[in-house]
Amino acid sequence: MMSVLEVRGLSKSFGGVEAVADVSFGLARGEFLALIGPNGAGKTTCFNMLNGYLGPDRGSVKLNGQELVGMRPRRIVRMGVGRTFQITLTFLSMTVRENVQMALIAHHRRLYDLWSRAAQMFVPEADALLDLVSMREQAGRPCSELAYGDLKRLELAIALAHEPVLLLMDEPTAGMAPSERVALMELTAGIVQERGVSVLFTEHDMDVVFAHAHRILVLNRGRLIAEGTGTEIRENALVQEVYLGGGTVFAREGDDA
Amino acid sequence: MGFYFAQLLTGLANASSLFLIACGLSIIFGVTRIVNFAHGSFYMVGAYLAYTLVTTLPAGIFGFWFSVIAAALIVGVVGLIIEVTILRRIYHAPELFQLVATFGVVLIFQDGVLAIWGAEDLLGPRAPGLDRAVRIMGEPIPEYDLALILIGPLVLAGIWLLFHRTRWGVLVRAATQDRDMVDALGVNQAWLFSGVFVLGAALAGLGGALQIPREAASLQMDLSVIGEAFVVVVIGGMGSVAGAFVAAVLISVLNAFAILIFPQISIVLPFVVMAVVLIVRPYGLFGKPGSEHGGAAEPEQPLRLMSSQGAMVLAALVFALALSPAVVSEFSSILLVDVMVATLFAVSLHFMMGLGGMVSFGHAAYFGVGAYAAAMTVSFLGFGMLPAMAAGPLAAAAAALFFGWFCVRLSGVYLAMLTLAAAQILWGVVFQWQDVTGGDDGILGVWPPEWASDDRVFFYVAFVACIGGIWLLRRVAHAPFGYGLRGIRDSELRAEALGMDVKLHQWMGFALAGAFAGLAGAVFAFSKGSVFPDALSIAQSVDGLMMVLLGGIHALAGPIFGAGVFVLIEDWVSRLDYWRFIFGAIILVVVLLAPDGVAGGVERLLRVLGLRRGDAA
Structure with a gap:
């Protein structure tokens, strides 16, 4: 199967600390890939290199064969890489619908339009996206008064407005109640399937990971230590040591970044 | 050679006075996040107070230095009164709104000083014991300048000790970094802010008081110094005292030499230096990222297109304005x-x-x-x-x-x-x-x-x-x-x-x-x-700022209200004696009654009167 995303030899050091070292993996179309690892494993650094906020020291990131390293974050967005944030980021002074409309306006390159009324643009498209994440009833509410779980769903709608081929989700369920987590990931999984979007996500909640990920990558101390399906990862001795025997590992080798 | 050295010493003496004003401003901003326009007024009041004390008390070394310190302390008390009665009530107003209040204070002080001390410039006596000049490398250098050159670093050292060796100072530094954290630790923010404000005001008063043997106390002192003081604070990095010192020396010494080559440059030189520094170092020399913003603002409500009723009222107003020349006098039309x-x-x-x-x-x-x-x-x-x-x-x-x-x-x-x-x-x-x-x-x-x-x-x-x-x-x-x-x-x-x-x-x-x-x-x-x-x-820029902030920055109608209110009130009061005092007082009343600006106040009034529904879903 042709990979949507090809990551080869990705490395980044901060001072003397190798935050990400020689990470390589591929992501197939429509795949739901989890990137897990203990705190400080390098997941966020890895993410930030994929979406252009950090330049890697070495390595390449190819989206459908095109090199992303060296591109500005906004160019990478335009290439079809959407993202959601660990702590949700929305435009708080706008309504739910307006947030999605802004994404659509940006996607259709109408940002420098000085004349049209933004609140009346792309309304059906925005509402369709809000329907997708069951946020339609809240379309007129200011974002500043939404519950956190609703903001997470709104962020998903915003990310989808760009019709991404690849969605990077940094801890999509962080800060949510357990029941909401399952619902959000089911929703995401459904959308992925329906639209053929590929998703790479990081996550701390193992229930979420094992329930939804098609494949799992395990990162520890900047290196990929395992890769496989849920069952394979569960039975991997090294992964068990990292997660369950973490205390002794850290005690012996000192803390990492 | 001697001439250039003398020029350098003059620059350093100027740097000391500038530092005294700027460091207070920087400390106040660092902790309270208030851009204090009234800081120049503290400086001016310090100078006038010192003049009165020096000329009333028996002349002599003791009388002079007692007067200087007493003037600084009185200004500190004035600062306390302003902080407790006005600023404390509006810390949670939108970012920069406090600036409007301090501008009101500037106006009140201008007329207050005019009423008490009169319009004439007042030149104080030379400092006893320091009233001669010494020859250094053949050039006469006023002894008082040498004293000032010493006082600047002494004050810097004093502040450093205060900030590093006392519990209060540690809290001030902590609050400069993260005031919410300090608040969460159970420190009484109100008194911390008051203390900082008093210290800053007293330092500005000290700076003004020390100026009187060098320069006449005048009614223009406040605004002439505030621009330069801001420049020093920004070059040094907002909230950094050491930065303020380095920046004051940089500006004053550069200025002392630049005027030899190109005399006209002195009005713009500080601003050119600031522009260059900010382009190279966006947070000033000693500033840190994150030091540039005021308190966290409440999220703004979404913009809404005007309701049909609102549009009709607005159309009627614009129409009335369009017809006004037929009705009102030529003067009103202007x-x-x-x-x-x-x-x-x-x-x-x-x-x-x-x-x-x-x-x-x-x-x-x-x-x-x-x-x-x-x-x-x-x-x-x-x-x-x-x-x-x-x-x-x-x-x-x-x-x-x-x-x-x-x-x-x-x-x-x-x-x-x-x-x-x-x-x-x-x-x-x-x-x-x-x-x-x-x-x-x-x-x-x-x-x-x-x-x-x-x-x-x-x-x-x-x-x-x-x-x-x-x-x-x-x-x-x-x-x-x-x-x-x-x-x-x-x-x-x-x-x-x-x-x-x-x-x-x-x-x-x-x-x-x-x-x-x-x-x-x-x-x-x-x-x-x-x-x-x-x-x-600057005055024109400040007028614009006042209109926007006074009107309410969070509403599209804000600047329209603000400008209308500002121009009409100014036109009305500027015909009166002591109009600045009245205007300043009006501004303070508006600030205290409507911390979200006129537009916010009107909106709340409408809601109270039941003329406007609450938030539509």
Whole structure:
């Protein structure tokens, strides 16, 4: 199967600390890939290199064969890489619908339009996206008064407005109640399937990971230590040591970044 | 050689006085996040108090130094009163709103000092025991200057000890880094803020008191020093005392030598240095990222298109304005032109400040460039009024494109200060470049042509330009471009994740705001028939800021209310004696009654009266 995303030899050091070292993996179309690892494993650094906020020291990131390293974050967005944030980021002074409309306006390159009324643009498209994440009833509410779980769903709608081929989700369920987590990931999984979007996500909640990920990558101390399906990862001795025997590992080798 | 050394010593003596004022300002901003315009007033009051004490008390070394210290302490008490009665009530108002209150205090102090000490400059006696000059390398150096050179570092050392060796000082430093954390640890923020304010005020008072043997106490001291003090604080890094010291030395010594080569440069030099430093180091020499913003703001409510009722009321008002020349006197018609010009200026400032989150302390630059461009199009090129009115906004947009490119790379107070620097540099150019701009004499004879020379006809010219401009800016605010600006203000990271070019968008917003300020300036030039450097002055910029903040920064209607209220009240009170005092008092009353500005106050009033529904779902 042709990979949507090809990551080869990705490395980044901060001072003397190798935050990400020689990470390589591929992501197939429509795949739901989890990137897990203990705190400080390098997941966020890895993410930030994929979406252009950090330049890697070495390595390449190819989206459908095109090199992303060296591109500005906004160019990478335009290439079809959407993202959601660990702590949700929305435009708080706008309504739910307006947030999605802004994404659509940006996607259709109408940002420098000085004349049209933004609140009346792309309304059906925005509402369709809000329907997708069951946020339609809240379309007129200011974002500043939404519950956190609703903001997470709104962020998903915003990310989808760009019709991404690849969605990077940094801890999509962080800060949510357990029941909401399952619902959000089911929703995401459904959308992925329906639209053929590929998703790479990081996550701390193992229930979420094992329930939804098609494949799992395990990162520890900047290196990929395992890769496989849920069952394979569960039975991997090294992964068990990292997660369950973490205390002794850290005690012996000192803390990492 | 001796001459240059003497010049260096003079520079260092000036640096000490500048440091005393600037470090208080920096400490106050660091902890309370208040941009204290009244700091120059503390300095002025310190000088006047010291003059009275020195001349009343028996002369002598003890009398002199006692007076200096007593003056500083009294100013500290004055600072305490202001903090407790006014500022403490508005810490949670939107960012920079406190600036309006401190501006009100500036006005009250100006007239207060005038009432107590009179309009004449007061030169104090020389400092006893330090009243001669010593010869160093053949050049006479006043002993008092040498004393000042010592006092600066001594105060710096004193503050350092206070901040590093006392519990209170540790709390101040902690609050400078993260005041919410300090609050969470159970420290009484109110008293910490008061203490900091008192210390800052007393330092400014000390700076003023120490000036009296060198320079006469005058009513212009407050505003002449505040600009430079801000520059020093910004170069050093907001909140950094050591930074303020280094910056004060840098500015004063550079200035002492620069005037030997190019005497005219001294008015703009501090601002040029600030611009260069900020371009290279966006947080000042010793500042840290994150030091540039005030307190966290409440999220703003979404913009809504006007309801049909609201639109009808507005249409009726605009219609009434359009018909007004037929009813009101010629004089009122001229006043209404002033109101319209001020409103367009305020709306253009609000466009970048309120929607774009880019605070400008130097928006008058583009107003002035528009006014001068229009005037020069008439007086040099011989074109008529209409081409001139087009030239104004175009020239202003060009200037805004140039300066904006640098400004949008910064944020918060640093951005605001760079806009101030840009305005001061332009003002300096206009003021000095006599051959082209007429310098202080301005450009005269910029009258409308024959067909528009009647005040009533010109009213309609201004009406079309100003109301048209305001309408266009509102239209843009509701368009994707305006939404984009607002989005960037809410979250730059989110905007970038949508694929927006954040800096380009802000740059274009800056230029658009500049262009409309330029249009206001062009109308202004023809309504007055002349242009003077005042059009680009800090005072003009501050007026704009007051209108926007007073009106309420979180509402599109804010600047319209603000400008109307500001111009009408100013017009009314400026005919009275001590009008500054009255105006300042009115501002303080508005600030205390409506911490969210006039627009916010009106909205709350309507809600209380049941004329407006609560939040629609």
